[in-house]
Amino acid sequence: MLELLAAPPVDPLWDLSAAFAADPRPERLDLVLGVYRDHTGATPVMAAVKEAEIRLAERAGSKEYRGLSGNTAFNRAMLSMVLGTEARTARATAVQTVAGTGALRLLADLVRQTRPGTTVWISDPAYVNHRPILEGAGLTVRTYGYVDRMMDDLRAARRGDVVLLQGCCHNPTGSDPSRATWEELADLAETNGWVPFVDLAYHGLGDGLDADLWATRMLADRLPEVLIAVSCSKNFGLYSDRTGCAVVLGPSRLTLRRVETALQNSARVMYSMPPDHGAAVVATVLEDTGLRATWRAELDAMRDRIAANRADLVAHLTSLGRPDVAASLQRQKGMFSMLPLTPEQMRRMRGRSGVYGTDAGRVNIAGVCAHRIPFLAQSIATALDRPAASSGDAPAGSALAPAP
Ligand SMILES: Cc1ncc(COP(=O)(O)O)c(C=O)c1O
Secondary structure, eight states, rough: OGGGGGOOOOOHHHHHHHHHOOOOOTEEEEOOSOOOOOOTTTOOOOOOHHHHHHHHHHHHHHOOOOOOTOOOHHHHHHHHHHOOOOOOOOTTTEEEEEEHHHHHHHHHHHHHSSTTHHHOEEESSSOOHHHHHHTTTTOOEEEEEEEHHHHHHHOOTTTTOOEESSSOOOTTOOOOOOOOHHHHHHHHHHOOOEEEEEEEEEETTSSSSHHHHHHEEEHHHHHHEEEEEEEEETSSSOGGGEEEEEEEEEEEEEEEHHHHHHHHHHHEEETSSSSSSHHHHHHHHHHHHHHHHHHHHHHHHHHHHHHHHHHHHHHHHHTOOHHHHHHHHHHOOOSEEEOOOOHHHHHHHHHHHHEOTTTTSSSEEEOOOOOGGHHHHHHHHHHHHOOSSSSTOOTTTSOOOOOO
């Protein structure tokens, strides 16, 4: 049977990570995946998370099944963290998911169960997994230009359509709409009757937790229905514990009960129920005043370090005579920056300097140690230079291959 399997497409990001791992140059830099690294280059377990894990271990609880909605204390705490007020949480339900990806998929399933064939609009460029997840759930995908063409393109979104919006720190561009544009989006959704589907993966890493949640909460206040996929991977550093939740605001308790059952049914046939550990950790942190304060301080420190990295990169690029590149980075926020480099120049940067970003120009600013910023700036400037003769460049056809 399996010999019938045609070669499936390889995920380009994990492919680049494999090329990085095989690159022997000690000075190489991996800026492909969205993972926070501290000043030592490590992806730390946050102190609040460690303390919560100790408390959970000491409590010696049971590993009994938790139920199809996952950890209910976690769901309550997440609703309150994301939505901020009782007036909003009273109109919402939450189901624990296998991280942000699981939330995107369960919510996509919910849309299909509600109305098969629904059109979902995603940004162009988009997070690399948005289209496959939505199409995998049987939905039709259309795109809106990001960020300048967004309002014009979304005028074509119709009643019953769903519009996927990243709540903050847009992946891959690092550019978010202004608050005025968010308000215009809410006007458009109200007038034309489409439903916002907010993807929250980086809240706390842009302008601070509440500022990063402002747009989501504003949409929740203005519209009867909002779908929200929430990830705890980045802002709790729980990447491998696969922790997140699907939040839905709806018009009545009856509708919300149906929504919860529909989400549970989707989970039931895919993985039955999500793993508990990360959710128990998050619930422990958010329900304890002291741990919550520790977590908020750590999150702020992460955000400050990312902002400092970006400012330092801007300064170095300016002093290297690339104020054009520096200016494009200055306005961006969150883990990612989009370099104004062509795919050829990104490949050249890989080949010449061992600096790995995506071909589209995305680099993970949160993945660089501060002392490596001058090297990164120099590598960008060198990639923008006219190509040198092939000496020192990697073989053509590999992920390291420089552009001609
Ligand atoms: C925009 C966006 N949404 C969702 C996710 C999913 O994250 P996870 O499934 O690791 O929680 C990511 C991960 O990089 C992302 O960038």
